Amino acid sequence: MTASAVAVNADPGDTAGSSGSAGCVSDARSDAPSDDVERLRLEVLRSFGVLDTPAETEFDELCELAAEITGAAAARVNLVDADRVWAFSMCGPGDRTLAREVSVCRHVVEQADTLVVADLAADPRFADLPIVAGDPHYRFYAGVPLQPDGCTVLGSLCVADFVPRTLTSAQLRQLERIARQVSAQLRRRRLALDLAAEVAARRAAEASRDAHRRLLDGVLDNSDSMIYAKDLSGRFLFANRALERLVRAGGPAAGRPVAGRSETELFPATADAYHRHDIEVAAGGQAQTFREEVQTPAGPRRYQSHKFPLVDEHGRVWAVAGVSTDVTELENERRRHAEAEQRWLQLFERSPVGVALIDEDGRWLAVNPAFCALVARGEDELVGRSAVDVLHPEDRPHARRLPERIRASADGVVRTHRRVVRPGGEVRWVETTVNHLPGPDGTSHTLAHCQDVTERVEAERARQQTEADLDAVARVTRQIQSGADARQSIVDAVGQLAHADVVSLLEPAGGDLRVTTTTAGDLRHQTVSPTDDSVAHLVACTAVEQFLPDLAGATGVPAELHRRIGGGSMYVLPIRTATHGPASVLVAGWTRPVADLDDRRAAVVRLLADQAAVALRQAALLAELETLASTDPLTALANRRRWDQELGTLFGQARRSGAPLTVALLDLDHFKRFNDTRGHAAGDRHLAAFAAAARAAVRGDDLVARWGGEEFAVALPNCPAQHGEAVLERIRATVPHGQTCSIGYATWDGTESADELIGRADRALYAAKGAGRDQVRAA
Structure with a gap:
């Protein structure tokens, strides 16, 4: 670079660029870069991620070194952006940002070479620039291009002075060397950014993989079909929950996991047939479908099993x-359908399904005994009468529109669900299939097939309610699994699913029970004392649920709950989260008396009480894990993570109060020799004993942490240096087993950072060790 350096207004003598022509620039570098080249250069510049970021110490030191070596008044690491020149690091006067068109550094970028200007004011290109004609009135400039990627010039390392001058060849070489160091630091900085991006990408990929795994687990665990894998000897390698449920239902293998056990052990009666099928699939190397039978406590079940081989990387x-899908009901349904078809071939009167024929005026023409039984009326009560008379009043308008619906339907068939009212007032749901038949003289009759589906409708309602229950429980479960506090979701779900008016969660607080979560905001934080002799404390202590159907004359009901529920009913369940001590309590209340809890509501509340137990145990576990995460397991002192957190807090307090803060670093002398001589177990005991002794030697507000290995750190808030030294001498005297320690400490000067304060203490520690160890040394 020195050989091609450009010198402008150079003085004669032994100076850099003295062979150049005064007032001229090398023609080889004079052309401005093309738009494409400049666009690519700016892309490279931005890829380093340094624009508008704070300068780092290494760059500031290199700037200072450049100024010192060249004897210049100012030095800068300038990055040339599209329309500005921005100083990433600088020393000396001048603004951090300068418009590109009025800067000298842009010439270094455009020429891609070193530029030395002995007198800026004498050069017509620079004489009118603001930094030359105005403040800070620079006269001398020398700039070296910065090429972190080895070819693209991103800016320059430049020096400037207030008087005309130049650089010696040695000074220019040193300036170029420093420029290469700046470029190397920029390269290292970009490598760190690239590494951080790669780490983030890997974490994102891992999170995506975990999500896919959870999705697969959810599909497998919630499938009604049995999904499994077996080795060639018939031993199960994997089984989903459907197969686990079947095994747990009974037989010699009930109550034990499926994986790891043989089909002979689990299904002794049918294992041979299963194994023959497996061997057939393995030998043929192709998927096959079999009909297989499983013996269950409720009788044999038929399965359609689709089996396929698993092949390793060698093709074996x-x-x-x-x-395996249970097709018992499907086959039964097919059989019933075939039988029904046969029945339809029999006489109309023998049909077990209600069948009726309606004339074009909407009157019954004919009805079979099954239909009569369905509507609980005799044939003579129906024939000749209006067909809509047996329907529920709300369904009659829909029935009158049936003829036009049949004509509009694609297949001429309409299926409806209607309610019929029996003479005694009983309402039954009837599924009716209707279509038109040709009648005499061109008339159109309507054929109706009717079935009583009351139980199915009620079962569907029950299923929908069950699905709502499961959805609510699933939401709570997901919230628990996510680590969030699920307490409010649980009490809300109890209120929704059990139709409870007031739901509260009471947790032990000292000797009392406190309402931590509730659907009634004014009950929050209410406490129930053991002296109240309440049913809540009884349930908490005995772990036996209580149902109070009528609170009108009941005793032992907490006053605030009694006030909200009034004379209604209350269900109190224990939530056991620990082996010993009182349980938490879940209370569901209804403002109207509930004579008896139906099975569904009781089951829902119990299930959500179980979920509450899981949520409370998880909250306790997370709190315990938080403690473990901040504690060194060997010494029970604060670990490095907690030290960083608490030292930040102590710094904040010191800034606000102005109180002194002393920090010390301690190193056990010759610990490696102690460890090698007496063994690692003795070394661990030595560390633990010293930690306990050091903690006992300081105040309750002082912080003692394990810094790492045999090094410890101490923070003494509100403690001046002279008092701190006395405390540290006391700690030094506590080293057990005839060993010693060296201590270095520093007291905060009110302005330095935590790292700077610790750095001073660290240097003091090294001074103590260098002076012979076993002493306390101030920074």
Whole structure:
């Protein structure tokens, strides 16, 4: 670079660029870069991620070194952006940002070479620039291009002075060397950014993989079909929950996991047939479908099993997997359908399904005994009468529109659900299939097939309610699994699913029970004392649930709950989260008396009480994990993570109060020799004993932490240096087993950072060790 340096207004003598022509620039570098080249250069510049970021110490030191070596008044690491020149690091006077068109550094970038200007005021290109004609009135300039990627010039390392001058060859070489160091630091900085981006990408990929795994687990665990894999000897390698449920339902293998056990052990009666099928699939190397039978406590069940081979990387079959679907009900339904078709071939009167024929005026023409039984009326009560008379009043308008609906339907068939009212007032749901039949003389009759589906409708309602229950429980479960506090979701779900008016969660607080979560805001934080002799404390202590159907004359009901519920009913369940001590309590209240809890409501509340137990245990576990995460396991002192957190807090307090803060670093002398001589177990005991002794030697507000290995750190808030030294001498005297320690400390000067304060203490520690160890040394 020195050989091609450009010198402008150079003085004669032994100076850099003295062979150049005064007042001229090398023609080889004079052309401005093309738009494409400049666009690519700016992309490279931005890829380093340094624009508008704070300068780091290394760059500031290199700037200072450049100024010192060249004897210049100012030095800068300038990055040339599209329309500005920005100083990433600088020393000396001048603004951090300068418009590109009025800067000298842009010439270094455009020429891609070193530029030395002995007198800026004598050069017509620079004489009118603001930094030359105005403050700070620079006269001398020398700039070296910065090429972190080895080819693209991003800016310059430049020096400037207030008087005309130049650089010696040695000074210019040193300036170029410093420029290469700046470029190397920029390269290292970009490598760190690239590494951080790669780490973030890997974490994102891991999170995506975990999400896919959870999705697969959810599909497998919630499938009604049995999904499994077995080795070629018939031993199960994997089984989903459907197969686990079947095994737990009964037989010699009930109550034990499926994986790891053989099909002979689990299904002794049918294992041979299963194994033959597996061997057939393994030998053929192709998927096959079999009909298989499983013996259950409720009787045999028929399954359609789709089995397929699992092949290793060498193409060898090493296991057989399968998906078995219970087709018992499907086959039964098919059989029933075939039988029904046969029945329809029998006489109208013998049909077990209600069948009726309606004329074009909407009157009954004919009805079979099954239909009569369905509506609980005799044939003579129906024939000749209006067909809509047996329907619920709300359904009659819909029935009158049936003829036009049949004509509009694609297949001429309409299926409806209607309510019929029996003479005694009983309402039954009827599924009716209707279509038109040709009648005499061109008339159109309507054929109706009717079935009583009351139980199915009620079962569907029950299923929908069950699904709502499961959805609510699933929401609570997901919230618990996510680590969030699920207390409010649980009490809200109890209120919604059990139709409770007031739901509260009471947790032990000292000797009392306190309402921590509730659907009634004014009950929050209410406490129930053991002296109240309340049912809540009884349930908490005995872990036995209580149902109070009528609170009108009941005793032992907490006053605030009694006030909100009035004379209604209350259900109190224990939530056991620990082996010993009182349980938490879940209370559901209804403002109207509930004579008896139906099975669904009781089951829902119990299930959500179990979920509450899981949530409370998880909250306690998270609190415990937080403690473990901040404690060194060997010494029980604060670990490095907690030290950083608490030292930040102590710094904040010191800034606000102006109180002194002393920090010390301690190193056990010759610990490696102690460890090597007496063994690592003795070394661990030595560390633990010293930690306990050091903690006992300081105040309750002082912080003692394990810094790492045999090094410890101490923070003494509100403690001046002279008092701190006395405390540290006391700690030094506590070293057990005839050993010693060296201590270095520093007291905060009110302006330095935590790292600077610790750095001073660290240097003092090294001074103590260098002076012979076993002493306390101030910074």
